[in-house]
Amino acid sequence: MSNYRRLYIPGGTYFFTVVAYRRQTVFADEQRVNLLRQAFREVQSKRPFDLLAAVVLPDHLHCIWRLPLDDADFSSRWQMVKTAFSRRIPANVKMDGAKTVWQPRFYEHCLRDENDFHRHLDYLHYNPVKHGLASSAADWPHSSFKRFVNMGWYASNWSAIGADPDDIEPE
Template sequence: MSDYRRRYLPGGCYFFTVVTYGRRPLFGRPEPVELLREAMRDVKRRRPFEIQAMVVLPDHLHTVWQLPEGDADFSRRWRDIKHDVSVRADAPVNRRGEKEVWQRRFWEHAIRNEEDWRRHIDYVHYNPVKHGLARAAGDWPYSSFRRAVAEGWYPPEWGGIEPGDLRDWDLE
């Protein structure tokens, strides 16, 4: 058994990777992506947080969240999101009676500073290109990239070539 300890920082900013069960391409169609969006909106209403960047790929997602001041409970939010999607998703059921939608855990990284934040934001937005799903970041429909362009974070053509700060960087 692992003795991994999560780092809970009230008001913290975090990068997350969440993977589907057995890396099944659950989010390869618009309908399941919309289920995920609905679940996230519902959880955000009950337990607020800000999504600063997000990308949904067929078998996993990456996101950067900012939690409210004084609140560090990202685990509860993920538990609720995963539960809400699982209840609504059309997925096989295992011998325990659980829907096979998500891997049991998720990976998180507490963002340390602005450079670390920028690198993780770039990683999120470049991920569909890295996986061969899009030719440029703006081509992938399930990403916050276009919002980031509107905010002035990127030029529209960004992400056709791997950013230098992401070479040899793998957070899958």
């Protein structure tokens, strides 16, 4: 059994990476991405949280969430998102009865300050470029990047102007 600990902070802001089982391309089409969006909305209606930023790639996703001030339980929310999405798609079933859609765990990082938030936001939005899926962040359709451009946080050609991936890797 893994010997790691999660940091649960009520009202915390977290960066997450969630990966498909054996890196399957479960989000390779628009319909699947829409099913994931539905799963997020369903969970948010039952267990509110702010989805501040997201990018969905074919085999994984990154998100930044802010939890309610009196709540630190992101793990249950992720379980609910994974379950809600898994119910919507066909998938093989393992011996224990679980569908083969998601890796069993996820990576989380509690964002410490504004600089940490911005580094992870940059990493999230640059990820499709890093993986060779788009030539710029603006070209990737399953991302919150354009919303941040509209808010004035990024120039529309941000990742096309020579951003160095080493400059935006989170610590």
